[in-house]
Structures are given as structure tokens and as C-alpha cells.
Amino acid sequence: MTDLTDSFPTTAIDIAWNVRNNIVRATEVVxxxxxxxxxxxxxxxxxxxxxxxxxxxxxxxxxxxxxxxRDVGPLAGVPIALKDNMCTRGIPTTCSSKILDxxxxxxxxxVVTKLREAGAIVIGKTNLDEFAMGSSTENSAFGPTRNPHxxxxxxxxxxxxxxxxxxxxxxxxxxxxxxxxxxxQPAALCGVVGVKPTYGAVSRYGLIAFASSLDQIGPFSTTxxxxxxxxxxxxxxxxxxxxxxxxxxxxITRQLDFGVAGLRVGRITDLPEGASSDVVERLEQAFDxxxxxGAEIVDVEVxxxxxxxxxxxxxxxxxxxxxxxxxxxxxxxxxxxAPDTNAMYTATRTDGFGAEVKRRIMLGTYALSAGYYDAYYxxxxxxxxxxxxxxxxxxxxxxxxxxxxSPTVAFHLGDxxxxxxxxxxxxxxxxxxxxxxxxxxxxxxxxxxxxxxxGVQVLAPALQEAMMFRTAAVLEQRVPR
Amino acid sequence: xxxxxxxEWTFRGYEMVVGLEVHVELxxxxxxxxxxxxxxxxxxxTNIDPVTLGxxxxxxxxxxxxxxxxxxxxxxxxxxVQRSTFARKNYxxxxxxxxYQISQYDEPICxxxxxxxxxxFRVGIERAHLEEDTGKSTHVGGTGGRIHGSEHSLIDFNRxxxxxxxxxxxxxxxxxxxxxxxxxxxxxxxxxxxxSDAKMEEGSMRVDANVSVRLPGAEFGTRCEIKNVNSVRSVxxxxxxxxxxxxxxxxxxxxxxxxxxxWDETDGRTHTLRSKEDADDYRYFQEPDLVVVDPDPEWIERxxxxxxxxxxxxxxxxxxxxxxxxxxxxxxxxxxxxxxAYVLAVAAAGGDASRALxxxxxxxxDEGARPSxxxxxxxxxxxxxxxxxxxxxxxxxxxxxxxxxxxGDARAIAAAKxxxxxxxxxxxxxxxxxxxxxxxxxxxxxxxxxxxxxALVGAVMKESRGxxxxxxxxxxxxxxxxx
Numbered sequence: 001m002t003d004l005t006d007s008f009p010t011t012a013i014d015i016a017w018n019v020r021n022n023i024v025r026a027t028e029v030v031x032x033x034x035x036x037x038x039x040x041x042x043x044x045x046x047x048x049x050x051x052x053x054x055x056x057x058x059x060x061x062x063x064x065x066x067x068x069x070r071d072v073g074p075l076a077g078v079p080i081a082l083k084d085n086m087c088t089r090g091i092p093t094t095c096s097s098k099i100l101d102x103x104x105x106x107x108x109x110x111v112v113t114k115l116r117e118a119g120a121i122v123i124g125k126t127n128l129d130e131f132a133m134g135s136s137t138e139n140s141a142f143g144p145t146r147n148p149h150x151x152x153x154x155x156x157x158x159x160x161x162x163x164x165x166x167x168x169x170x171x172x173x174x175x176x177x178x179x180x181x182x183x184x185q186p187a188a189l190c191g192v193v194g195v196k197p198t199y200g201a202v203s204r205y206g207l208i209a210f211a212s213s214l215d216q217i218g219p220f221s222t223t224x225x226x227x228x229x230x231x232x233x234x235x236x237x238x239x240x241x242x243x244x245x246x247x248x249x250x251x252i253t254r255q256l257d258f259g260v261a262g263l264r265v266g267r268i269t270d271l272p273e274g275a276s277s278d279v280v281e282r283l284e285q286a287f288d289x290x291x292x293x294g295a296e297i298v299d300v301e302v303x304x305x306x307x308x309x310x311x312x313x314x315x316x317x318x319x320x321x322x323x324x325x326x327x328x329x330x331x332x333x334x335x336x337x338a339p340d341t342n343a344m345y346t347a348t349r350t351d352g353f354g355a356e357v358k359r360r361i362m363l364g365t366y367a368l369s370a371g372y373y374d375a376y377y378x379x380x381x382x383x384x385x386x387x388x389x390x391x392x393x394x395x396x397x398x399x400x401x402x403x404x405x406s407p408t409v410a411f412h413l414g415d416x417x418x419x420x421x422x423x424x425x426x427x428x429x430x431x432x433x434x435x436x437x438x439x440x441x442x443x444x445x446x447x448x449x450x451x452x453x454x455g456v457q458v459l460a461p462a463l464q465e466a467m468m469f470r471t472a473a474v475l476e477q478r479v480p481r
Numbered sequence: 482x483x484x485x486x487x488x489e490w491t492f493r494g495y496e497m498v499v500g501l502e503v504h505v506e507l508x509x510x511x512x513x514x515x516x517x518x519x520x521x522x523x524x525x526x527t528n529i530d531p532v533t534l535g536x537x538x539x540x541x542x543x544x545x546x547x548x549x550x551x552x553x554x555x556x557x558x559x560x561x562v563q564r565s566t567f568a569r570k571n572y573x574x575x576x577x578x579x580x581y582q583i584s585q586y587d588e589p590i591c592x593x594x595x596x597x598x599x600x601x602f603r604v605g606i607e608r609a610h611l612e613e614d615t616g617k618s619t620h621v622g623g624t625g626g627r628i629h630g631s632e633h634s635l636i637d638f639n640r641x642x643x644x645x646x647x648x649x650x651x652x653x654x655x656x657x658x659x660x661x662x663x664x665x666x667x668x669x670x671x672x673x674x675x676x677s678d679a680k681m682e683e684g685s686m687r688v689d690a691n692v693s694v695r696l697p698g699a700e701f702g703t704r705c706e707i708k709n710v711n712s713v714r715s716v717x718x719x720x721x722x723x724x725x726x727x728x729x730x731x732x733x734x735x736x737x738x739x740x741x742x743x744w745d746e747t748d749g750r751t752h753t754l755r756s757k758e759d760a761d762d763y764r765y766f767q768e769p770d771l772v773v774v775d776p777d778p779e780w781i782e783r784x785x786x787x788x789x790x791x792x793x794x795x796x797x798x799x800x801x802x803x804x805x806x807x808x809x810x811x812x813x814x815x816x817x818x819x820x821x822a823y824v825l826a827v828a829a830a831g832g833d834a835s836r837a838l839x840x841x842x843x844x845x846x847d848e849g850a851r852p853s854x855x856x857x858x859x860x861x862x863x864x865x866x867x868x869x870x871x872x873x874x875x876x877x878x879x880x881x882x883x884x885x886x887x888x889g890d891a892r893a894i895a896a897a898k899x900x901x902x903x904x905x906x907x908x909x910x911x912x913x914x915x916x917x918x919x920x921x922x923x924x925x926x927x928x929x930x931x932x933x934x935x936a937l938v939g940a941v942m943k944e945s946r947g948x949x950x951x952x953x954x955x956x957x958x959x960x961x962x963x964x
Contacts, residue, residue, distance in 0.1 A: 325580030
């Protein structure tokens with residue numbers, strides 16, 4: 001965001017260190033980011049809402065606190081963008097859907113509360129595919145987000161706004177949510193770090209649900225170390241989320257520099273095909289880089305990997321059909337008036353939901369229906385278990401696994417909008433980790449066709465984030481030039 | 482009473498087969514999945530929060546107290562407590578803010594229990610599961626508070642998310658009296674273990690009845706589910722009506738349609754609400770926002786050992802102390818009022834348990850578990866009766882005075898009223914005087930006209946200003962006649 005001769009800090013760790021030590025003022029950090037937003041946001045459209053005034057106020061509070069010697073937290077003064085499916089008290093939260101137009105949640109998501117306690121500054125709410133359903137951010141009711149590396153291309157999705165915001169330097173950090181790859185795929189396409197933590201590591205309280213058993217909040221950042229710091233700040237048990245794991249925050253940063261010597265890195269030999277040659281080439285280089293750094297590369301099989309996509313497109317829509325039934329225009333959000341109540345429900349939903357959301361509600365309702373449950377949803381649950389079993393076997397031989405994060409580099413806007421199946425295939429490599437609840441992250445690893453970013457995905461067993469981050473940190477140091 | 486329960490119910494040769502589904506609101510401090518108060522009667526829509534309203538992003542967190550109360554009631558009706566899960570029951574209705582109800586479905590917390598009615602008849606309990614209540618709709622305008630024809634509807638979400646347990650009996654019930662006794666006994670147990678206040682009139686206990694009929698020994702018939710049964714009395718009336726309706730249809734050569742029917746208290750009939758074909762497809766699936774509830778054995782045993790003595794056992798104790806049958810009316814009534822311990826305390830203080838039972842049943846209907854009259858005072862009173870110092874009539878008067886004064890010395894009150902045991906010779910003089918004064922009555926009495934006794938006894942009672950013991954007078958008259 002700033003030119004290289006400028007020594008102004010850009011990473012979250014540097015910003016926080018400088019702010020905490022009263023070297024740089026949070027107000028100036030915020031102004032610089034707002035200036036960058038001013039300069040490029042019209043072209044990129046990362047945000048549904050920029051919280052300029054709120055960010056300035058918060059920055060002033062932090063500066064005041066620093067001036068009187070108070071501890072302002074590990075993320076002091078760091079601007080962060082939030083995917084607009086995380087509830088912010090009194091601030092519009094839309095899921096990029098018309099149906100939530102005008103709704104201001106009466107409460108903050110747990111991650112928002114934790115960020116405030118850590119001293120971070122929320123600078124805006126970012127665009128997404130409506131209700132996080134999509135892989136390009138083109139399904140937003142408010143128009144698509146564009147890739148900062150090439151604005152004719154998509155940033156990926158569904159957390160495209162959050163990925164683009166970090167890639168464009170609008171915010172040092174952002175949060176996304178990942179249900180089938182919605183953090184990792186846009187991170188790969190935008191050339192930033194994106195992490196889907198272990199299911200239950202980060203509270204979902206206040207995250208507007210898409211598919212509850214798969215959704216997980218995670219960080220975007222420009223560096224692996226920043227992602228580690230942010231994940232440590234937002235993880236840990238939350239009594240408001242029954243599925244949150246009963247343990248403290250993840251302990252990652254201390255182990256970041258441990259390297260990969262002796263680590264067994266798995267290559268999945270029966271990985272579904274479909275990745276483009278530039279992506280495959282970078283993946284091979286990543287294996288080489290890790291081998292050079294002392295890791296042992298081992299072949300593993302995950303036979304059920306290939307069924308992930310199918311199972312996912314039954315389980316996620318099924319849960320979504322239930323989660324989205326509450327949007328009826330009565331208690332919150334947009335209402336389309338009609339002569340009677342039933343007509344009002346219909347009109348509100350017809351107008352309020354986009355095509356992809358409607359498609360998934362219908363898919364999911366069908367999959368759960370009497371007479372079809374066993375053949376669809378029930379069978380998908382069995383596949384889900386089998387995938388978990390296969391991964392468990394693979395992790396007996398490997399400590400972490402490496403795959404592409406996205407089959408291709410960023411594609412052009414409109415390329416896949418007319419063919420839902422081609423869009424769904426974007427998540428082939430990311431979906432299995434959501435089904436197993438295990439952590440995975442995308443780390444930038446050079447460029448592919450047209451000089452666009454490529455991401456490599458590191459996968460690890462549940463709660464082995466530290467090992468995953470160690471691997472990512474080595475890749476980050478050995479990015480091919 | 483016991484005869485009524487065990488007597489056969491048949492109608493034109495058919496018997497009824499009834500299973501009951503009882504919903505009870507648990508007496509928790511807060512709701513099943515949120516921290517809002519669980520309190521009846523508050524200003525509408527004040528006990529609400531993001532979880533209760535199903536706001537986007539809100540998540541349920543299971544109330545441990547609700548689980549414990551469900552375990553208490555389950556163990557009290559001899560159920561096994563097991564590993565359980567929650568499911569989403571998806572249906573769209575305005576009083577259901579999330580458009581799904583979180584309910585235990587295929588893995589309920591309590592299974593396989595039973596409940597013994599006071600006469601010993603055993604009703605199996607299939608399951609007892611936790612679920613959340615819905616909001617309450619009020620339909621304004623139109624007739625009878627029904628949605629049809631109303632102008633608008635109001636919804637109070639105070640009740641939404643209140644913890645419920647649904648207790649499902651096996652289809653073991655064969656008579657209206659058994660059904661009523663089951664509901665009464667279950668209610669008594671729920672109150673005794675502190676699981677619920679179980680007030681049918683406030684809706685904290687609601688009964689649905691599955692009714693079918695068959696010729697004895699035949700397969701089960703097609704059942705209808707009867708809703709809106711809001712009192713113990715209605716339970717009996719509704720299933721009686723429904724069973725007769727079904728028999729009527731079968732006799733007319735029609736078949737029974739499986740359907741849900743609404744009991745109308747005013748016209749005493751059931752009416753079709755919806756048929757099985759119209760039934761919603763609830764699209765159940767495991768609730769992903771909650772985790773498995775698997776109470777460890779230690780917790781289960783702790784709950785089991787903390788259960789109080791249950792009404793059935795209390796009735797047996799009281800029956801043993803008073804020499805009555807456990808299902809005698811006085812035993813049922815006094816135990817239901819929680820006054821059984823008091824009667825036992827009277828006995829422990831040297832009183833006569835049997836007389837104490839009668840006094841408590843007759844005179845303490847409006848008193849609670851701890852009547853205002855000290856047990857020792859009632860003990861003294863019953864001793865005086867036994868020893869012939871007071872007649873039954875006198876004892877009632879003394880008791881009334883004790884109750885009015887919240888206690889006192891029975892002996893002193895009796896003395897103040899001039900109630901003294903009459904000297905035997907004094908009583909004989911009075912009896913002889915009565916015979917002399919009413920020779921015609923005496924003649925009739927001696928010739929076997931029992932009615933004449935009343936005039937003679939009455940004369941003695943009048944002469945003694947009510948202090949004579951009626952039984953003693955009668956005995957004396959008999960002795961004179963037989964002499």
C-alpha cells in the first residue's frame with residue numbers, strides 16, 4: 001500500500017508493535033488505510049460498508065490509552081475488515097443479501113468482541129457471495145468484488161471482499177468464514193494467507209449461519225505470522241457456542257520458526273484431477289521446497305477425497321435450507337408488503353434471496369425430505385464419515401498434507417456464472433477439510449498463468465494448527481521468484 | 482375409587498386403546514437454550530434475547546438444569562437415562578422464530594420406564610425427551626380465539642424456548658379412569674421431584690391423547706391424536722367421546738382415518754384438525770449447533786439419590802399408619818395435598834393416625850403441607866376422642882377453634898366449651914328420661930322400627946346440650962331394649 005522507501009509498518013505485527021510502543025499513532029495507521037480505500041475501493045468493491053468514523057474514533061481511543069501507558073492489546077491499532085456475515089452491534093450486517101437489508105444486529109459476534117479486546121480496529125464490512133454461497137463473490141446482491149491483481153478477474157469467494165481488502169492494502173487483516181473453501185480459495189486467488197481453523201477452535205456465535213456443521217471463521221493476512229497472531233486472538237472456548245472446543249486459544253506463534261526438519265509431508269496420490277498445469281507446477285515446487293528444508297515427502301492415499309464435493313453439496317444445502325427458513329420479513333431485515341401474510345412471506349423471499357441461495361434452499365429441502373433422506377442426506381453423512389476415516393489413515397503416515405488450494409488462478413468475471421457446476425468445482429480441494437473439521441490454510445506460493453497468484457494448501461489433523469503454520473512459514477520463506 | 486379405575490370400559494363390545502403424550506414445562510430459572518428467564522405471566526415479549534428470537538448468528542446453549550430436571554422426572558418414572566442428541570424439526574409457523582424446533586428425536590434422554598397407578602395398574606413409558614416450547618399466538622377478532630376469521634394475530638415470545646419434556650406413554654391405557662389417574666399421578670410425581678409446577682390451567686402441563694378402539698384381542702386400530710385437552714376431567718371426557726365416535730364409525734361400516742383432532746370443551750366433541758396426508762414433513766436432522774448430551778453414570782446416580790420419596794411410596798406409608806388401602810380416597814387426597822407427613826407427625830406425637838387422617842382430609846382442604854395446627858395439638862385431640870373424652874362432633878368444634886387460633890391446647894378448649902366426658906350414670910338417667918317422655922317412640926323402637934331411634938337419641942342430645950356421645954346413647958338404648 002505504501003511505497004517501499006516508506007518505513008511505515010504494514011504487517012499487523014509491525015503495526016501493533018509500533019502502536020504499543022508509541023512510535024506510530026493508531027490514528028495515522030487508520031488514515032493511511034482509509035486513504036488507500038479512497039484511492040482504489042471504487043475499482044475493487046471489497047466493502048459493503050466502510051466504517052471510517054468508527055475506525056477513527058477507535059484509533060483515537062487507542063492512542064489515548066497508549067499515551068497513559070495502558071496495555072492496548074496484541075492487535076493494537078491494526079485495521080481489520082470483517083466479512084459482512086459477522087454480527088456487529090448497531091452496524092448493518094447484510095450477508096450481501098437484500099433480505100437482511102436494514103438489519104442492525106443488537107449484539108456483537110464473539111470474534112468482534114475478542115478483536116476489540118485485542119485492540120484491533122474494525123475498518124469495514126466486506127462483500128461476499130450472498131450468505132457465503134459461491135466461489136467468486138459474484139453472487140453478492142450488491143455487485144461483485146474484483147481481484148486487486150487484475151480487476152477484470154474475480155477475487156474468489158465467498159470471502160472475496162475480505163481477501164481483496166487485505167490484498168489491496170485496505171486492511172492489514174481481515175476475517176472470513178469458510179464452509180467449503182470460502183477463505184482458502186479467495187486467499188489463493190488474491191495472493192494472501194487464508195486459514196480455516198479446526199472446527200470449534202473459533203466461536204461461531206454471531207456468525208450468520210450458512211451450514212452450521214461446516215462453517216468456521218478464520219483469518220486473512222499478508223504474512224503467515226500475522227495470520228498466527230490473529231488466530232490466537234480469536235480462538236478459544238466460548239460458552240455461547242456449544243460446538244466450540246473446550247480449551248484455551250491456539251498456541252501457534254511460539255512454534256512458527258521451528259521449521260519442517262523431520263516433518264512428514266504427505267502427497268495425496270489419488271487426488272482428484274482438474275488442477276491446471278501452472279498450479280500443479282507450483283505444488284511440485286512446494287514439495288521440493290519442503291524437502292530442501294528437511295521434510296520427508298511421503299505418498300498417502302485418501303480414496304474418499306474425490307467424493308467430498310458431492311457429499312458437500314447435499315450436506316451444506318440441507319443445513320442451509322433449515323438455517324435460512326427464518327428469513328420471512330417479520331422480525332428483521334427487509335419486508336416486501338403484500339395483501340396478506342402468506343403473500344408477504346412469498347414476496348419477501350422472492351425478492352430478497354438471489355438465484356444461488358434459492359437453488360441451494362431447494363436442493364437442501366429436497367435432500368432432507370421424507371423418502372429421499374436416506375438416499376441423499378443420510379448417504380452424504382456416511383461419505384463424510386468415510387472421508388474422515390481416510391484422512392485419519394493418511395495422518396498415520398504423514399504429519400501434514402499438501403494440495404492445491406484452488407484448481408486455477410483467478411478467472412474472469414462472468415466465466416462461471418452461467419454454469420453452477422463449474423463454479424462448484426472451484427472447491428474440490430478445499431471441501432474435505434470442512435467435512436472432517438480439520439484445519440487447512442492457503443499460503444501464497446509464486447504466480448501462475450498471467451502472473452496471477454497461486455496458493456498452496458497445507459492440511460493438518462484437528463488442532464494441529466502449529467504444525468500446519470510451521471509448514472506454511474517455510475513455504476513463505478521459499479516462495480519461487 | 483379403586484373399583485372405578487380397574488373396571489372395564491367397553492362400548493358395544495369394543496375396548497379403547499389409549500396412549501398419552503404429556504408435555505410439561507420444566508421449572509428452570511432460564512430457558513432451554515438461552516439466559517432469558519423462564520417465567521409465566523410477565524409482560525409479553527420481555528423475556529427474550531437473540532437466541533429466543535432466532536436472530537441471525539445466535540446459537541443455542543443447552544441449560545444444564547433442564548437436563549437435570551429431565552433426568553429427575555425420567556428416573557422418577559423408572560426410565561433409563563441414556564446418551565442423547567438433539568434434532569431440528571423443521572416447520573414454518575409464526576410462533577416458531579427459527580422455523581425449526583430443537584427437539585430430541587431418535588435419541589431421547591429417557592427411555593423405557595413405567596408408572597404405577599394408585600390401584601397398581603402399570604402404564605409403560607416409552608420415552609421422555611427434551612424440547613423447546615414455541616411462542617404463544619393470540620388471535621384477535623373473529624370468534625373463539627381461533628386463527629380462522631381473525632383480524633390479526635399477536636405473538637408473545639416469552640414462552641419460546643421454555644424447556645419442555647414430552648413424556649410418551651405406551652398404549653397401555655384401557656379406560657378413561659386410568660387415563661385420568663395416569664395424568665394425576667404423573668402430575669404428582671412432577672411436582673414431588675420439583676421438575677415442574679405442572680399446572681394444566683396455566684398450560685405448564687398439556688396432554689395429547691392417542692386413541693384407537695378394537696375388539697378385545699384384535700390388532701390395534703387406526704389411532705387419532707386428540708389435542709387441546711386442558712384438564713384431568715377433559716382427559717376422561719375427550720377419550721370417552723373419541724372412543725365412542727370411533728366405535729360408531731366402525732359400526733356404520735366406515736373406517737377410521739388417521740388424523741389429529743381438536744377437543745372442544747364447550748360442545749364436548751372432537752373435531753378434525755388435520756389428516757395424516759396433510760401432515761408436515763419435518764425434515765428432521767441432527768442439530769449441528771449442539772453436541773451430544775451423555776450424562777455420566779456418577780451424575781445419573783447423584784440425581785437418583787437426590788429424588789424425594791415419591792407419592793406412591795408415601796401413600797403406602799400413610800396407608801400402613803392408618804390401616805387403610807393405599808388407594809383409599811382419604812389417602813389419595815391427603816397425599817396429593819402433601820399433608821401425609823403431617824398425619825404421620827400427629828401419629829408420632831402420640832395421636833391416632835386414622836382419626837388424624839379423617840380430620841386432615843375434612844378440615845384442612847385449604848391448608849398446605851404444614852397446617853397451622855401443631856401436630857401435637859391434633860394428637861391430643863385424637864387421643865381425647867379415642868379415650869371417649871370427646872365425641873366426634875365435639876372434636877370437630879375443638880379442631881375448628883384450634884385451626885382458627887393457629888394452635889392452642891385442645892384440652893383447655895374442650896374444657897372451656899364445657900365438653901366433658903359424661904358420667905355413665907348421668908347418661909343413663911337421661912336415657913331413661915327420654916324413654917319415659919316418648920313412650921310411643923320407645924314402643925316403635927322396641928318393635929323394630931329403627932327410625933324411632935332418632936327421636937330418642939335426639940332427645941338425649943338436646944338434654945345434654947350436645948355433649949353426649951351419640952354412639953354411647955345408642956348403645957344404652959339397645960341394652961335397655963334387649964334387656
